[in-house]
Amino acid sequence: MKRPKTCLFCGTRANISKEHIWPEWLAPQLEPAEADSHITEFHSGEGKQPPQLVRRTEKQGPVHTKKVRAVCAPCNNGWMSVLESEVKPILVALIEQPKPTLTSAAATSLSRWVAVKAIVAEHAVEGTALTPYEDRSALRTLRAVPPYFRIFVAKHSLATQTAYYRQATTVSTSMRGPDPPLPPHIRRNIQAIALVVGSVCFYISAARVSGLAVEVLDPVHKMHRIWPDPTSTEDLTSLGVLRQPEIYAISRSLDRLVRQAVTSLRPIEKDAWEPYFVLLALQALRHKWRHFAVSTRKDPNITKADIARFLLPRPTLDEQKVWGMRISKLDSLIAVERATVEKMRLQKLSLLQVLLTESPRAVEL
Numbered sequence: 001m002k003r004p005k006t007c008l009f010c011g012t013r014a015n016i017s018k019e020h021i022w023p024e025w026l027a028p029q030l031e032p033a034e035a036d037s038h039i040t041e042f043h044s045g046e047g048k049q050p051p052q053l054v055r056r057t058e059k060q061g062p063v064h065t066k067k068v069r070a071v072c073a074p075c076n077n078g079w080m081s082v083l084e085s086e087v088k089p090i091l092v093a094l095i096e097q098p099k100p101t102l103t104s105a106a107a108t109s110l111s112r113w114v115a116v117k118a119i120v121a122e123h124a125v126e127g128t129a130l131t132p133y134e135d136r137s138a139l140r141t142l143r144a145v146p147p148y149f150r151i152f153v154a155k156h157s158l159a160t161q162t163a164y165y166r167q168a169t170t171v172s173t174s175m176r177g178p179d180p181p182l183p184p185h186i187r188r189n190i191q192a193i194a195l196v197v198g199s200v201c202f203y204i205s206a207a208r209v210s211g212l213a214v215e216v217l218d219p220v221h222k223m224h225r226i227w228p229d230p231t232s233t234e235d236l237t238s239l240g241v242l243r244q245p246e247i248y249a250i251s252r253s254l255d256r257l258v259r260q261a262v263t264s265l266r267p268i269e270k271d272a273w274e275p276y277f278v279l280l281a282l283q284a285l286r287h288k289w290r291h292f293a294v295s296t297r298k299d300p301n302i303t304k305a306d307i308a309r310f311l312l313p314r315p316t317l318d319e320q321k322v323w324g325m326r327i328s329k330l331d332s333l334i335a336v337e338r339a340t341v342e343k344m345r346l347q348k349l350s351l352l353q354v355l356l357t358e359s360p361r362a363v364e365l
């Protein structure tokens, strides 16, 4: 069922307008498009199956005219317009100069702008968004980029000046489902986005998954991080230039995480192993696996021989069951606590927004 359209950033239902992914003021910076139409494809896959093409639409106008109906007119003409004017000189310089520089203040503004574009584009396909309302709203009122976003920039050598590629999925590290649980109307908890704007390529990764090191989605190719904690932003002379295969690799970052090879282990002796205990032991002894993995080749992999040499402690079957149950209980408690912490973080954000932006009267401290 389609929900009535509401503004992504303020929740109003009135005056919903279309928002450009590539702002109109960028048109002079973009090479004239060869085609006068653009194609949008939506691929979808279950589990580890390769995604299938579900929908392909062709629309009039070059790709940089693409719009998403998701933002109200007051947001569009208000704070978003202010942000656009703030970012315009920064982005134009980044596109036009072969060796651009970026102050940390400029990097922060730019990362806000990229976050807005990423969030708007999340809503280009219904039911695939990731960012909870509280974080979208905080971007509007507190200019806060969600803490689980990571944003990178580089130049590129593609012929095209406008491209957008997004992968989004839902992962959970246990049988209990996503941790933290998905908020209302949100069905994804991890995404990777490549956005080409003129001669510049942005990469945005976002993971709302407890216990997952967000760095796993960082680009392996040379990109400069602008969020969080932009590093040595004064000098971008070393800004990498991405080639086609590198942009392809970046845009498929989630594959590294999700589409991994599956191995099944079959015990020789019957009733010697409790599967859950084996899983726990393998997970806990991951550091030893890593030793095997790096010893093989550049793209780490584990062979059958590696697995055969790997030793596991072996308590009795009953002990394995008891330990498995104890640890599972603790895991449940941890998941509950994490969900509470995430709920409190979102509540705190809402409260801060009310206090700082909607409070009827300011009170002296």
Ligand SMILES: [Zn+2]
Binding pocket: 007, 008, 009, 010, 011, 012, 071, 072, 073, 074, 075, 076
């Ligand atoms: Zn709005």
